[in-house]
Amino acid sequence: MALKNKSMYAILGILNLAPSTGYDIKKYSDKVLSGFWNENFGHIYPTLKMMLEDGMINILPGEINEKKVRYAITEKGRMEYEAWLLEETVQQPARSEFMLKLLFSSSLPREKVIFMLEDYKELHEKNVGKYLEMQKDLEQGNAIARDRVPFINAVLRRGILSGEAVIRWCDETIEEMRRA
Amino acid sequence: MALKNKSMYAILGILNLAPSTGYDIKKYSDKVLSGFWNENFGHIYPTLKMMLEDGMINILPGEINEKKVRYAITEKGRMEYEAWLLEETVQQPARSEFMLKLLFSSSLPREKVIFMLEDYKELHEKNVGKYLEMQKDLEQGNAIARDRVPFINAVLRRGILSGEAVIRWCDETIEEMRRA
DNA sequence: TCTGAATATATCAGAGTGATATAAAAGGGG
DNA sequence: CCCCTTTTATATCACTCTGATATATTCAGA
The missing domain is CATH 1.10.10.10 (Winged helix-like DNA-binding domain superfamily/Winged helix DNA-binding domain)
Structure with missing residues (x-):
């Protein structure tokens, strides 16, 4: 198998x-x-x-x-x-083409890099919004088994907290790019 | 090609x-x-x-x-x-076996779930430590072109902020699992 | 009734993974 | 200086996964 x-x-x-x-x-x-x-x-x-x-x-x-x-x-x-x-879960490495590009972007005009970061930030803002929406739906409690709710919520919270962290990082990095 | x-x-x-x-x-x-x-x-x-x-x-x-x-x-x-x-970077979906398992873990004993989360937290603590170490090395400034430094730093900051968010989420979720 | 969207399955080339094989060079301890 | 382990170096293979494409039916609404 x-x-x-x-x-x-x-x-x-x-x-x-x-x-x-x-x-x-x-x-x-x-x-x-x-x-x-x-x-x-x-x-x-x-x-x-x-x-x-x-x-x-x-x-x-x-x-x-x-x-x-x-x-x-x-x-x-x-x-x-x-x-x-x-079973124990072994960590699988993930690929982020965005981060790869950013690391190699030192030759690009700063405005271009800032534009990329703003785009990326917007994407994550949309994601967080989607998770918040799903969380609201979950609270309205539809056809989902009661005992699964905390787990679905945990997964949504992960998406929200991670997304918010990325958004803060975008702000910080845009600021840094403006200064440097 | x-x-x-x-x-x-x-x-x-x-x-x-x-x-x-x-x-x-x-x-x-x-x-x-x-x-x-x-x-x-x-x-x-x-x-x-x-x-x-x-x-x-x-x-x-x-x-x-x-x-x-x-x-x-x-x-x-x-x-x-x-x-x-x-080029514009299109977002690629990532797979997290850990999150998949967690979503489906409602039938598992709560202690097992908490153990999984503690393990996961430890992993991310180690990662953050590694990034902080690399950041220190970067400040000591070795053989790296000056103009690349802000970009390497941005990438490291991303790892740190994301990692810290995951750690907070682990704490919060462990707490939630203890309550539920 | 027409039409486009959603449902449903299938296949294929190519991207990427993880294990394994092989062999030479380098480094360090006794 | 010899032995042994680690690091350097390339290659291949089966398998997993991706993304595009093809095909056909059903359903909802204009």
Whole structure:
């Protein structure tokens, strides 16, 4: 079986909440997980196929529509998933093209660098706004299991605090670029 | 030519500072860029080969040692690099397995979750310490071009501010988990 | 009824990862 | 000076993941 396929665990986590189609999984990833996770169709469908072969998931019968395939987590899948939750997480290095560019920008006109930073700041302001919106929705409490609320909130708080830190850093750095 | 190979731009940026071997590039990436960038040998060597074919770089002659191949940026490479610096950077989604796990951890014992968070906090404390150390080295001003200093400092400040935000978030979330 | 948006699956080339293999040079201790 | 470990150096491979593209159906609204 595949060894390092992290998409599998994300899919197991989503199917553990509710049986879904590949399309549903993508939607959930874009709507809920975006900010710290992402999935592509180009990886979801092959992974689902592999997981089906491995007995991690099965196909729910019934649906009149034949093109639509709804998957559910199996007992084996749930065991794999719970083992993963308990595993220690090794830190994966992330790539930020923006930071790479900034480090190499000493030859650029200062105004250009400041413009880049202002753009970046705006992006993060929008992100923070989105998280605050989602937090409000969460408080209005819809169809979400009560015990999951603190965890969803924690994830949103992370987005807010990190975003605010980036915004402060942008301000500070713009100031620094004006001085230097 | 390759279209989305970001490694190429990182390599051009490094070669623009000084001619290097593939090994040097990896070392620079691990030492200086780590925190917001990473490169693998498995990608560096094929990319160097491709860049050589495209005339972005050339091989420096001389070296007595035959196994060692030292590359330098060409005029074409420098133009490509400078165009990239001016391009708008599109935000790339990042994956955090830790955050994914946390979101799905509502079924785990609270002590386990707190333990995970404490571990994560410690990791970021170490990172911040490392950045502070690097900042001190930078102030001692070694072999770095004067005009690059504000940019290196900006990158380090980003690491420090972001790290500190994560640490605060860990404290807050541990507290929340104890209450809930 | 037309039309565009959303739903749904699939495939492919290429980017990037992580492990492994190989071998020479350099450095330090006994 | 020899031995041993570490560092330097390049290369390859299977696998993960990305982003673009193709295709077709259903649904909502003008």
